[in-house]
Amino acid sequence: MDLKRRIQAENIILPDNFFHNIQKYKEHLFKWNKIHNLTGARDEATVDDFIFDALFPLSFLPPVNSLLDIGTGAGFPGMILAFGLPDTKVTLVEPLTKRASFLQFIKADLGLENVRVVKKRVEEMESEIFELIT
Template structure:
């Protein structure tokens, strides 16, 4: 997958330095991954697919000033969204030391002023309200709703990166408006009171 062409074809507007940051990130990730096994994306093609997957929601998300990503791992989707949204304050929550250290290293190396790395489980964090909460491959929707309770209000939106099983996770006791955005490889579940 040629990331630049694919994103351009999908008319996803990105900052001028997005691909420069992505390139630097990829170089570091491949080096760190050999030692620390941070992600399952072991080659350029797979990594490009992960990056595309992370940034695609730019095409439908409202503008937000603050974003929290639960369980960022090696950077998906939170770090990639931080590259794409330089005016949004992005909090990356990652409890595992090696992954949190990698995120902190990337933040320093690229000079990301809009990123804060929190090396904790989300349950152990102080309550704070975010306009958007994201998560990919962490747990099921009901658990994510519980984990995010102290970090959202009636205006917050939630974006969960899901697979085809998302339809099984949407049940009648989901007391929030929601919509599912389907792409070829990914389903995005967007929740909020004001969709």
């Protein structure tokens, strides 16, 4: 079953631009991953599994205003959730420069105003309250 059907089968409601953003994200991920080794996922089926796993909690969690993703890596689950929750402020914490740069590029390329990328370890961050932490 393809990603779109799997998501629909779980009755997960997503914004109209979600699949456009996912397609752009995957294109950039595969390009960057060849050089920077952002993730072990090397094929589209594996990346689609990661995307579905990131979105599945939307089938049962209540809406939140803020989300913190600690050690987001290439953006799983935080960036994917940011695509699906445009009204949620999503903070992605990633200490590695290559991954934080990729996340910042995705944020800029897709014009994601609800995303903040923090290039540091979570214990170095100022204290802040989040409704959901992954």
